[in-house]
Amino acid sequence: MKFTFDHNNINVLNLDKSIEFYKEALEFKEIRRKEADDKSFTLVFMGDGVKDYKIELTWLKDRKEPYNLGDNEIHMAVRTDDFKAAYEHHKKMGCICYENKKMGLYFIADPDGYWTEILPLES
Numbered sequence: 840m841k842f843t844f845d846h847n848n849i850n851v852l853n854l855d856k857s858i859e860f861y862k863e864a865l866e867f868k869e870i871r872r873k874e875a876d877d878k879s880f881t882l883v884f885m886g887d888g889v890k891d892y893k894i895e896l897t898w899l900k901d902r903k904e905p906y907n908l909g910d911n912e913i914h915m916a917v918r919t920d921d922f923k924a925a926y927e928h929h930k931k932m933g934c935i936c937y938e939n940k941k942m943g944l945y946f947i948a949d950p951d952g953y954w955t956e957i958l959p960l961e962s
Contacts, residue, residue, distance in 0.1 A: 846884060846893040847915060849953050850906050854881055854898035856950045861885050864934060864947055865917060865955070867894070887917075908952050916956035925957055 851857040861867040867885040870893055874881045879900045886893040894915065919925040922943075929935050929947050936948040946954045 844892050846895045848895040848897055849949075849951070850897045850899065850902070851949075851951050852898075852902065852905060853950060854883060854896060857896050857898075858883060858885070860934075860949050861894070861896075864929060864932060864949075906951060911952065911954055914946065914954040914956055916958055918958045918960050920960050922957070922959040929957070 858869065862885075866887070868888055870884045870886050872881065872883050881898045883896045883898075884893045885896065926935075926945065929945070932947075934947040934949070936946050936954060938945040944956055944958050946956050948954055
């Protein structure tokens with residue numbers, strides 16, 4: 840038996856805002872979308888266009904209150920080939936939420952408060 844990573848899911852309050860964030864912050868592209876027949880939910884899968892791994896953004900029509908992220912210790916991580924340029928880009932976006940310069944990494948937060956760890960290619 841063999842398992843491979845496919846995707847992780849996060850629930851979002853404003854789908855368009857989240858899509859734009861992941862496009863701008865990480866250059867992710869929409870890969871596919873599924874909308875419920877009754878319009879009660881929409882799933883949008885986004886990826887980097889290089890690996891098969893995806894993030895699934897789930898929007899629920901009736902959800903109005905923010906999601907409880909607990910201590911927000913769960914996160915995804917991405918690597919970049921230009922850490923300095925990525926840092927400056929995220930700084931301009933105002934989405935850097937935590938830095939650990941000693942470890943050579945930082946985190947960005949999306950519109951719903953989910954964190955993504957940014958790492959250089961080599962660390």
